[in-house]
Amino acid sequence: MVTRFAPSPSGRLHSGHALAALIPFREAQQNDGRFLLRIEDIDRERCRAEFEDGIFEDLAWLGLTWEMPVRRQSDHMQDYAAAISTLEERGVIYPCFCSRADIRAEIARSDSAPHVPTMGPDGALYPGTCRNLTMDERDSRIADGDAHALRLDVAKALEAIHSPLTWHDRLAGDVVAKPQAHGDVVLARKDTPTSYHLSVVVDDALQGITLVTRGQDLFEATDIHCLLQALLDLPTPEYFHHDLVRGEDGRRLATRHKARTLEDIRQSGMTPTELFQQLGLD
Ligand code: GLU
Numbered sequence: 001m002v003t004r005f006a007p008s009p010s011g012r013l014h015s016g017h018a019l020a021a022l023i024p025f026r027e028a029q030q031n032d033g034r035f036l037l038r039i040e041d042i043d044r045e046r047c048r049a050e051f052e053d054g055i056f057e058d059l060a061w062l063g064l065t066w067e068m069p070v071r072r073q074s075d076h077m078q079d080y081a082a083a084i085s086t087l088e089e090r091g092v093i094y095p096c097f098c099s100r101a102d103i104r105a106e107i108a109r110s111d112s113a114p115h116v117p118t119m120g121p122d123g124a125l126y127p128g129t130c131r132n133l134t135m136d137e138r139d140s141r142i143a144d145g146d147a148h149a150l151r152l153d154v155a156k157a158l159e160a161i162h163s164p165l166t167w168h169d170r171l172a173g174d175v176v177a178k179p180q181a182h183g184d185v186v187l188a189r190k191d192t193p194t195s196y197h198l199s200v201v202v203d204d205a206l207q208g209i210t211l212v213t214r215g216q217d218l219f220e221a222t223d224i225h226c227l228l229q230a231l232l233d234l235p236t237p238e239y240f241h242h243d244l245v246r247g248e249d250g251r252r253l254a255t256r257h258k259a260r261t262l263e264d265i266r267q268s269g270m271t272p273t274e275l276f277q278q279l280g281l282d
Contacts, residue, residue: 001027001028001031001032001033001034001210001211002028002033002034002036002207002208002209002210002211003024003025003027003028003033003034003035003036003209003210003211003212003213004024004035004036004037004038004204004207004209004212005020005021005024005025005035005036005037005038005059005066005213006037006038006039006040006200006203006214007020007021007039007040007055008039008040008041008043008046008047009039009041009047009048009049009051009052009054009055010043010046010047010048010051011051011261012051012054012058012261012262012263013054013055013058013059013261013262014245014253014254014259014260014261014262015245015253015259015260015262015265015275015278015279016215016244016245016252016253016254016259017058017262018058018062018262018275018279019242019245019279019281020213020214020215020242021059021062021064022062022064022276022279022281023213023240023242024211024213025064025066026281027211027213027240033210033211034067035064035065035066035067036066036067036070036071036207036209037055037059037066037067037070038070038071038072038073038203038207039052039055039070039071039072039073040073040196040199040200041072041073041074042073042074042192042194042195042196042199043192044074044191044192045191047074052072054263057263058262058263058266061262061266061272062262062272062275063272071203071207073194073199073203076203077193077194079202079203079206080188080193080194080198080199080202081193081194083198083201083202083232084150084187084188084193084194084198086231086232087152087187087231087232090157090160090231091156091160092152092153092156092157092160092231093150093151093152093153093187094130094131094133094138094150094151094153094184095130095133095138095141095142095148095149095150095151096126096129096130096148096149096150096151096184096186097130097141097146097147097148098126098129098130102129103124103126103127103129104124106127106129107124107127110127117181120181120182120183121181121182121220121221122182122220122221125182125183126151126183126184126185128183128184130148130151131151131153131184147190148190149186149188149189149190150186150187150188151184151185151186151187152184152185152187152224152227152228153184154179154180154182154183154184154185154227155180157179157227157231158179158180158227160231161227161230161231163230164176165177165179165223165226165227165230166226167222167223167226167236167239168238168239169219169222169238169239169240169241170238170239170240170241171240171241171242172219172241175222175223177222177223177226177227178223179223179224179226179227181220181223182220182221182223182224185197185224187228196221197221197224197225197228198228200225201225201228201229201232201234202232202234204237205229205232205234205235209237210237210238211237211238211239211240212237212238212239212240213239213240213241213242214239214240214241214242215241215242215243215244215252216241216242216243216244217244217252218241219241222239222241245279247259
């Protein structure tokens with residue numbers, strides 16, 4: 001068994017992260033497996049070196065140990081570029097020049113078609129504006145230096161693979177993937193030539209991860225990951241989407257809601273054992 005914890009250094013860790021780190025660590029320990037730590041820092045605007053140091057400090061306080069070297073996504077952009085080339089060769093991605101405002105305007109314009117779903121698990125679905133550009137239009141806009149993202153053409157992708165898409169979750173059992181619910185997701189962003197979906201799939205395969213543990217909030221994203229694995233000829237690991245730690249207000253803890261950090265918890269004098277108890281771990 002090979003497990004991993006894959007935080008983004010975009011803030012200090014909170015107790016939700018502690019649970020998300022302890023689950024794969026203990027799974028690996030109990031099964032004579034390996035536990036890896038991966039730093040997901042493709043978002044150069046939000047990620048900072050001091051937060052990465054904070055991750056190491058907090059995980060060490062929790063008593064975790066991990067294999068070295070730690071994989072840092074920003075050091076491996078060539079791996080994501082190779083995956084993009086494969087998808088390009090398969091003809092399942094297209095450049096998208098839309099800004100957020102363009103997308104909003106297009107959605108407002110096409111409101112008149114009530115039978116077409118407009119919302120996906122992560123918000124408004126991409127209305128497909130750039131999917132139908134001609135090759136000439138694409139080429140000339142790229143030649144003009146128009147910034148563009150790369151999107152997955154989910155309908156074409158589903159045509160390109162022949163096998164039914166299923167994956168297994170420890171709690172939910174066998175899941176039939178419906179990646180079309182996400183619409184044509186971005187695989188390479190305008191500001192960075194990869195995305196969460198692409199990097200996580202490439203890395204989990206390159207690192208030989210056999211059990212992906214992560215919060216329930218990413219359950220639906222696995223449908224897209226499973227499709228990418230099929231397109232890139234990568235194995236689909238087992239998944240375990242665990243419950244999220246919620247604050248007193250019932251909301252899931254999040255860095256952007258200023259959840260209490262592990263650093264604060266540590267400084268308040270709480271011990272890791274007390275924290276584990278609070279998290280329902282023995
Ligand atoms: N970097 C992602 C996060 O912090 C990890 C998601 C995953 O484990 O796949 O949410």
